[in-house]
Amino acid sequence: MRKMKEPVIGQPGPPPAQGEEEHLSLALANSAITLPGGHTVDLLAAPAQANDWLAERGLAPVDAGMREMCAAQLRALREQVRSLFAARAEGVPALPAAVSAVNDAMTRVPTAPLLRWDDETGPHRATVHPTTAIVDHALASLAADAADLLTGPDADxxxxCGSAPCNRYLLRHGRRHWCSTRCGDRARAARAYARRTAAH
Incomplete structure (x- = not known):
């Protein structure tokens, strides 16, 4: 029997939550999923998984050859983004370290094409994406998206997700505040059960 709280590797998570297609930072925040029964699914648990996750979203080539250090940076940014989303959703002040982490990720890469000068082409401007900078560029994109989400019209x-133990975030659509049909069904069943037991 598997021990509780062990991350489940290779198990697919629920379908994307409302808003993940528009905001990659929401997909990042939701890449660690708490399931009923004390199990978790971490879509970034191993370097190959992190590479696949970035490649599926156009943030890295399929053959980037992600290392554990890079995957760890991605998981660290995820925790800071989750912290900021929690603060915004609950209407409480954000942790300064989380704000700093997002700003640091955004400013780690040059956004302007830099001046280059070589013997063949002479002076020209180019944005260089060496292999070592793939993760930095991905982190910058995800951090910028989080900042856009938190300061844009979707922030409200x-x-x-309103269904325990789910820990995912979503963009509310009408009164719906569940990340998936499965979570909505579970929340309704829990409410019905609570009403039945209260009546006895």
């Missing part, structure tokens, strides 16, 4: 719709 950002909420945590």
């Amino acid at each position: 719709r950002l909420t945590a």
Whole structure:
């Protein structure tokens, strides 16, 4: 029997939550999923998984050859983004370290094409993406998206899934505040059960 709290590797998570297609930072925040029964699914648990996750979203080539250090940076940014989303959804001040982490990720890469000068082409401007900078560029994109989400018109719709133990975030659509049909069904069943037991 598997021990509780062990991350489940290779198990697919639930379908994307509302808003993940528009905001990659929401998909990042939701890449660690708490399931009923004390199990978790971490879509970034291993370097190959992190590479696949970035490649599926156009943030890295399929053959980037992600290393554990890079995957760890991605998981670290995820925790800071989750912290900021929680603060925004709950209407409480954000942790300064989380704000700094997002700003640091955004400013780690040059956004302007830099001046280059070589013997063949002479002076020209180019944005260089060496292999070592792939993860930095991905982190910058994800951090910028988080900043856009938190400061844009969708910020008021950002909420945590209302079905315990789910830990995902979504953009609320109408009154719906569950990240998936499965979570909505579970929340309704729990409410019905609570009503039945209260009546006895």
